[in-house]
Amino acid sequence: MAPPPSLAPAESPSTPATRALLPLANDRPQERADAARNRARLLEAASRLVAEHGAEHVTMEAVAAAASVGKGTVFRRFGDRVGLMRALLDHAEREYQETFLSGPPPLGPGAPAVRRLEAFGVATLRHVTKYIDLYLEAEQCSTRRYTVPARTVRVTHVTVLLQEAGVTGDVELLAETLLGYLDTALINYLRNERALPAERLEAGWTELVARVTRR
Amino acid sequence: MAPPPSLAPAESPSTPATRALLPLANDRPQERADAARNRARLLEAASRLVAEHGAEHVTMEAVAAAASVGKGTVFRRFGDRVGLMRALLDHAEREYQETFLSGPPPLGPGAPAVRRLEAFGVATLRHVTKYIDLYLEAEQCSTRRYTVPARTVRVTHVTVLLQEAGVTGDVELLAETLLGYLDTALINYLRNERALPAERLEAGWTELVARVTRR
DNA sequence: GCACAAGTGGACCGTAGTCCGGTTTGTCTG
DNA sequence: CAGACAAACCGGACTACGGTCCACTTGTGC
Numbered sequence: 001m002a003p004p005p006s007l008a009p010a011e012s013p014s015t016p017a018t019r020a021l022l023p024l025a026n027d028r029p030q031e032r033a034d035a036a037r038n039r040a041r042l043l044e045a046a047s048r049l050v051a052e053h054g055a056e057h058v059t060m061e062a063v064a065a066a067a068s069v070g071k072g073t074v075f076r077r078f079g080d081r082v083g084l085m086r087a088l089l090d091h092a093e094r095e096y097q098e099t100f101l102s103g104p105p106p107l108g109p110g111a112p113a114v115r116r117l118e119a120f121g122v123a124t125l126r127h128v129t130k131y132i133d134l135y136l137e138a139e140q141c142s143t144r145r146y147t148v149p150a151r152t153v154r155v156t157h158v159t160v161l162l163q164e165a166g167v168t169g170d171v172e173l174l175a176e177t178l179l180g181y182l183d184t185a186l187i188n189y190l191r192n193e194r195a196l197p198a199e200r201l202e203a204g205w206t207e208l209v210a211r212v213t214r215r
Numbered sequence: 216m217a218p219p220p221s222l223a224p225a226e227s228p229s230t231p232a233t234r235a236l237l238p239l240a241n242d243r244p245q246e247r248a249d250a251a252r253n254r255a256r257l258l259e260a261a262s263r264l265v266a267e268h269g270a271e272h273v274t275m276e277a278v279a280a281a282a283s284v285g286k287g288t289v290f291r292r293f294g295d296r297v298g299l300m301r302a303l304l305d306h307a308e309r310e311y312q313e314t315f316l317s318g319p320p321p322l323g324p325g326a327p328a329v330r331r332l333e334a335f336g337v338a339t340l341r342h343v344t345k346y347i348d349l350y351l352e353a354e355q356c357s358t359r360r361y362t363v364p365a366r367t368v369r370v371t372h373v374t375v376l377l378q379e380a381g382v383t384g385d386v387e388l389l390a391e392t393l394l395g396y397l398d399t400a401l402i403n404y405l406r407n408e409r410a411l412p413a414e415r416l417e418a419g420w421t422e423l424v425a426r427v428t429r430r
Numbered sequence: 431g432c433a434c435a436a437g438t439g440g441a442c443c444g445t446a447g448t449c450c451g452g453t454t455t456g457t458c459t460g
Numbered sequence: 461c462a463g464a465c466a467a468a469c470c471g472g473a474c475t476a477c478g479g480t481c482c483a484c485t486t487g488t489g490c
Contacts (some may be wrong), residue, residue, distance in 0.1 A: 019392075032455060032468060061447060070471030075447060083423055139357055146404040169426075173396075173419035177403070180395025181388075190391070196227040204388035247436060247487055285439030290479065416462060 026186060039077050041067040046088055055085065055137040085138035086148075089131060093150055096202045100157060113164035114213050119155065121205035124182045129191065129198065135184040154179055165213045174212060245288035254292050256282040261303055270300065270352040299361075300353035300380045304346060310366055311342045315372060328426050335372065336420035339397045344406065344413065350399040369394055388426060394425060 031039075045066035049058045060081060064071045078084040105111035106119045128135055139145045158175040167174065180186070181204070190196045246254075261283035264273045275296060279286045293299040299399070320326035321334040343350055354360045373390040382389065396419070405411045 002395060004373065011420075030456090038470085042266050058458070060447085061445075064471090065468065072448085072450095072471050073469080076469075081446070087388060141405065142351060142354055142357060142360075142400040145357075145400060147408060168421050169422050170415070173405075173415070174423070174426075176401065177396050177419075178309075180398065180401065183395065183398075185357040185360060186391065186395065188358065193362060200385070200388070204385050207384050208389070208392060210445095245488095249487070250437060253437085275479085276477070279439090286478095287439050287482095288437080289481080291437075296478070 009182060035077070036070055038067070038073055042069060042074060042077060042084075043087060046084060050088065050134065052054070057131045060084070082138055082140055082144070085134055086150075089134050089138060092127070095179065096123070097150075097153055099123060101153075113161045114209065117158065117161045117165065117209050117213070118206050120161070121178075121182060121209065124154070124203050125187065125198070125201055125205065128182065128184055128187055132184070132188055132191075136188060140186055151179070154182075165212055168215075178208065178212065181205060250292070253282070253284050253288055257284060257289060257292060257299075258302060260400065261299060263350065265303065270348045275299070297353055297355055297359070300349055301365075304349050304353060307342070307346060311338070312365075312368060314338060316368075328376045330426065331420065332376045332380065332424050332428070333421050334375070336393075336397060336424065337417050339369070340413070340416055340420065343397065343399055343402050347399065347403055347406075351403060354399055366394070369397075377428070381430065383430075390406055393423065393427065396420060 042063060046058065046063045049062060049066055059061050060074050061071055063084070064074045067074075074084065078087055100107045100116070100123060102108055106115045107123055108116075111119070145151070155172075155175050158178050159171055162171045162174060162178075187201070190201060191198070257278060261273065261278045264277060264281055275289050276286055278299070279289045282289075289299065293302055315322045315331070315335050315338060317323055321330045322338055323331075326334070360366070370387075370390050373393050374386055377386045377389060377393075402416070405416060406413070
């Protein structure tokens with residue numbers, strides 16, 4: 001049902017759940033041994049339950065029970081449900097970010113900006129589609145969706161690429177618009193409600209980039 | 216705090232809450248007198264509470280109590296919280312829809328398509344901004360946001376205008392993209408979180424339309 | 431008036447999130 | 461190294477709220 005959520009990397013039992021994703025990865029000074037152990041157990045349990053029953057059917061209490069831990073501990077570690085889901089996405093999100101920030105071209109640096117922009121959209125469409133149910137859970141509240149580090153990274157990336165491509169005008173707003181096309185809920189709607197094939201969405205992105213970057 | 220939500224029109228005590236907005240306004244055959252009375256009382260109470268405390272602080276139970284009605288009745292009439300919020304928006308939404316479907320140009324028919332498109336975006340930005348907190352409440356669940364009649368109307372409208380403007384390519388996806396710029400949560404973020412002035416958002420829309428429609 | 435569909439209300443349920451008394455852990459001191 | 465202390469942590473009882481259920485009531489057509 002759910003895609004394998006690929007747990008947080010082994011080297012990060014002391015990683016705070018609310019930590020910024022790639023760009024501002026300042027590690028919290030210390031976390032007590034028992035706290036770290038519980039975080040790991042909770043992530044493992046949550047990951048298993050999500051794989052078994054789908055993200056939307058996993059309750060916080062069930063996660064706590066599966067990790068043999070009190071409910072309060074779950075909330076202390078991850079803040080709220082959204083925080084837990086984000087923590088589950090953390091590893092995959094980091095890998096994805098690395099591909100366009102420092103990976104090989106055309107996604108990473110080295111290719112012309114427009115080419116990178118095209119590749120970025122396609123990569124994002126595929127990445128989000130792969131973890132769609134986790135992303136949907138992690139973006140429940142429509143208000144908090146925009147201030148999350150993961151989105152900031154994308155906006156910045158697109159903004160920079162647009163500037164490199166020589167696009168003039170209100171590049172910031174243009175970047176927000178482009179990212180609107182890659183919005184989780186929109187992708188979910190077009191793919192699952194309207195049953196549009198992936199190829200059409202990817203072609204749509206390429207067309208959009210072309211429209212926007214031509215001078 | 217909340218803008219006056221301007222109750223549903225007086226002629227519609229028998230209007231079902233889940234009725235489609237403007238385009239498919241088929242009235243439900245009959246609604247018992249007591250049911251109609253309770254609907255009116257609930258809408259009045261909800262409207263007052265929203266104006267007093269803000270939409271996000273109004274609980275379903277409070278609405279029921281304020282209308283001297285059982286909680287079950289609220290849910291029977293409006294389905295769920297989102298349904299109630301939409302019902303509160305109904306009147307304003309209809310007026311807004313009429314302005315671009317059959318109102319005077321440049322918003323309504325009569326002006327060239329590109330001109331109408333520009334006017335549509337500006338009008339939508341203003342309309343959504345005016346009722347922003349109600350819209351935010353009415354779009355809580357990120358999944359159900361897209362299948363709502365109000366959105367369908369807008370997508371169709373933009374699609375038609377794009378075609379009239381002679382835009383080629385995947386016009387449907389392009390319409391979705393343009394509407395992404397007018398998304399409630401995005402507007403809220405840009406206006407209230409990032410504090411962008413309304414003029415900039417409106418200029419951004421015009422610029423976007425220009426980019427997309429030029430051949 | 432009668433039958434019956436439609437409507438009602440409040441007890442009830444599930445779940446997210448809070449709170450706080452008790453416990454564990456890391457550290458500092460003698 | 462032992463003891464002591466504070467901060468961090470734990471867990472489960474508790475609250476709040478959205479939503480469901482169903483036995484009972486009421487309006488409506490015949």
